[in-house]
Amino acid sequence: MRKSFKLGTETPASRTPSEDERRWEDETLIPSLKKSPERKESFTTLSGVPINRLYTSADLAGLDYERELGDPGRYPYTRGIHETMYRGRLWTMRQFSGFGTPEDTNRRLHYLLEQGQTGLSIAFDLPTLMGYDSDHLLAEGEVGKCGVAVSSLADMETLVAGLPLEHVTTSMTINSPAAMIWAMYLVAAEKQGANWKKVSGTIQNDILKEYIAQKEYIFPPAPSMRLVVDTITFGAREVPHWNPISISGYHIREAGSTAVQELAFTLRDGIEYVEWVIRAGMAVDEFAPRLSFFFNSHNDLFEEVAKYRAARKVWARAMKERFGATNPRSWLCRFHTQTAGCSLTAQQPYNNVIRTTIQALAAVLGGTQSLHTNSLDEAWALPTEQAVTLALRTQQVLAHESGVANTADPLGGSYFVERLTLATERACYEYFDRIDALGGMVAAIERGFPQKEIHDAAYAYQKAVDRKEEIIVGVNDFVTEEKRPIELLVIDESVAARQREKLAKLRRERDNAWAKGALEALASAAASDQNLMPVILDCVRAYATLGEMCDVLRRVFGTYEEPAFR
Amino acid sequence: MTERPIRVLVAKPGLDGHDRGAKIVARALRDAGMEVIYSGLRQTPEQIAVAALQEDVDAVGISILSGAHNTIVPRILGLLRGQGQEHVLVVVGGIIPDEDIAELKKAGVAEVFQPGASMQQIVEFIRDHAKEPA
Structure with a gap:
């Protein structure tokens, strides 16, 4: 019995096969299955959605083209958001990139542009993602590892040095x-x-x-x-x-x-x-x-x-x-x-x-519209x-x-x-x-x-x-003994040391009264309902660090723990 | 007399939030009849050691994918020793390059499970090695 989904927003249901389909099943399919049965009882997508043996025009009977699909560039855009799609302009090739110090990543960004990449995409390290400066205790062992370390405007200026920000x-x-x-x-x-x-x-x-x-x-x-x-x-x-x-x-x-x-x-x-x-x-x-x-x-x-x-x-x-x-x-x-x-x-x-x-x-x-390939x-x-x-x-x-x-x-x-x-x-x-x-x-x-x-x-x-119901080539089937054949990128702890030195210098040399005042303004804005972007921009201009800004907000907003895993 | 089930702390140190592996392993160990405590995210080595002592566990499984294992894992092992828990079986799972394994084992890690390890391997290793005399 073939099963398929009804169109549109109706519920999944089995479809009665047409005359033609029944004849095909009797005369062609069943003899063939007797000779050579299928590899599996049932087939599904990787996500477990059942897949039929065959789809035919009968599966699309009654499909309203304008309602369900529409031409490219036309509501509901099933076929694409642009009229000409990639004939007009190719997708943006945007490789996600970020590691080590802002200097390291800046060099990689320039390299990628030289290789014909058409947009930039920056990965930040875990301390940055969590709102900690590179010199925070919890940053230990993590600085520059999973992305680039950015603790202040000074780091950002280094990161984008030489990149034309109006154009890229x-x-x-x-x-x-x-x-x-x-x-x-x-x-x-x-x-x-x-x-x-x-x-x-x-x-x-x-x-x-x-x-x-x-x-x-x-x-x-x-x-x-x-x-x-x-x-x-x-x-x-x-x-x-x-x-x-x-x-x-x-x-x-x-x-x-x-x-x-x-x-x-x-x-x-x-x-x-x-x-x-x-x-x-x-x-x-x-x-x-x-x-x-x-x-x-x-x-x-x-x-x-x-x-x-x-x-x-x-x-x-x-x-x-x-x-x-x-x-x-x-x-x-x-x-x-x-x-x-x-x-x-x-x-x-x-x-x-x-x-x-x-x-x-x-x-x-x-x-x-854009793509990163791993x-x-x-x-x-x-x-x-x-x-x-x-x-x-x-x-x-x-x-x-x-x-x-x-x-x-x-x-x-x-x-x-x-x-x-x-x-x-x-x-x-x-x-x-x-x-x-x-x-x-x-x-x-x-x-x-x-x-x-x-x-x-x-x-x-x-x-x-x-259980090997899903096969991953090279992992649970087709396995070979191998020595790792590739070179890997290693981020060492010198990145953390360099970032710590830069932060110490920043904290020494910036106008600390300005930074302190801007952070105080952030605290009172956070407690009100005004838009926080202008005060955050002021903090940044005063070279207040990411960790300092996030600490202010941690005090005002509190922090989150997820519901317990059971 | 029935023996107490193996008690395992599944711990997630460091700033990384990728908990897919830790939670899958925790559930597999539970389904295999062990008592499992999941630490939750972003636990410091000190918090993990305290939990290991308070929960009186037989094994600690550390999940770490961020590359910070060489800094974090030896510290957890030192704290466990310092509180008289040298008998606790410590295993590590995550993105651990081959060349770091020897050093981690020298520091006292019983086994390292790299990407592609099956749940069965992990369950069997802990079942076979937890509660062994140190």
Whole structure:
């Protein structure tokens, strides 16, 4: 018995086979199955969605093209946000990069631009992500390890030295202290003589997925959401080409979610931000065009493509119907994609090049606006220059040699992909209903709902790997004895020592009365309900450090501990 | 007389928030019949040692993915020794390069589980080696 999902928002149900299909099953399929049975009882996507043996035109009977798909550049944007897609302009090739001192990362950024990369993306180290300076006790052993250490405007100035900030777009993966790091970037741009009205880039600034998955949170949800709202409204007025948030499913997937959970939790996070900003008094069309998204791309190519197509459609509908946005730019789900770090294996690392290629292809077939391809050595360490160059070349081969960028939404109309897109959309709405019933995403997070859903999916997947129901080439099958064949990037403790020296000098030489006054102003602003961006910018100009600013806010806002894991 | 189940502290030191592995291992150990205490995120070596003593555990599993293991793990081992818990089995899991393993074992780590280790391997190792006389 063939099972399939009904179209649109109806419930999953089995479909009665047509005359033709029944004849095919009797005359062709059944004799063939007798001769050579299928490899498995049932087939599913990587996320466990059941997949039929075959999809036919009957699966799409009654599909309303205008309603469910629309041409590229037209609502509901299932087929892409631009009319010409990559025929007009290729996606932005944006490799995430950051390690060691600001000097080290500055050199890598210049190198990547010289290699033909078209946008920058900066990774910060764990102390920076947690709002601690490099000389804090808790920073010990972590400075410069997972990203670049940035403790003050001085570090930011070094990081972007020689980069034309009016012309290059920079994405910064920073969340809890996003307002402070963004302020540092804006002041560094100001000092270069760049006009904020022309400066463009992205801060991740997505605190909800930190509580859900990535877990680099500092403050409790309410004041954290206030910081997000302050940056969005400040950006809408002062830095109009900046994306003040990148609503991220990437980390949700890395924490072990299914594709549907990644999609649903991310878009529901987006809805939550929109609600909070509207409540703060800004009209939806004033800020919604600058909201951006960030998705993962895992190994199951068709599942990923269906996810991106469903994402555009669900978001467009939410903006238009749930929030009444009338500016078409508010309806667009513009997104960055990164290939799945969690799919990379430490064993046989060259296999990772193949995985990354498949994942990058999925992102391009899914219509991404920008893309990061992981390097083959990233199950072990941050990538070497050689490894990151190969990852960038992977994108360039896809763009210029494979032909996949020649037409918009090349998989549109595929019986399978359309059916999977509809099923993904339907499952996404089911999660929306459950989260709405819990009182919204902040309430759901406080009850541990998305966290538990993700953990259950991650555990189920790991059990399937242990039982070899899921095969990971080189890990639980096709295993070979090997000596690690690749060179790795090593960040030593001298980075921490250099950062500590620079901070000591900064604290000695800056105008300390100015810094102290600015921090006091931050404390009283935080206790009021005024927008915090202007006072944070003043602190940054006075060379108050990231840790000093975050300490002030820790005192006013308190800190967050997640619900206990049981 | 039934023997007390093996008690394990799954500890997450350092600033890193990647807890997928720690929580999966905690659940696998629990499903295997052990009593598991999960420390929660961002515990200092001191907090981990205090928890190990208070909970009277037989084993401590340290999950660390950030590259800070060479700084953090020896400190936890020193604190455990200092409070008379040298008998406690200490294992480490995470992104640990091959060349760091010998040094960690010299410091007293019983086993290091690198990426790709199965839950079964970890469960079996702890079952076989916890509560052994030091």
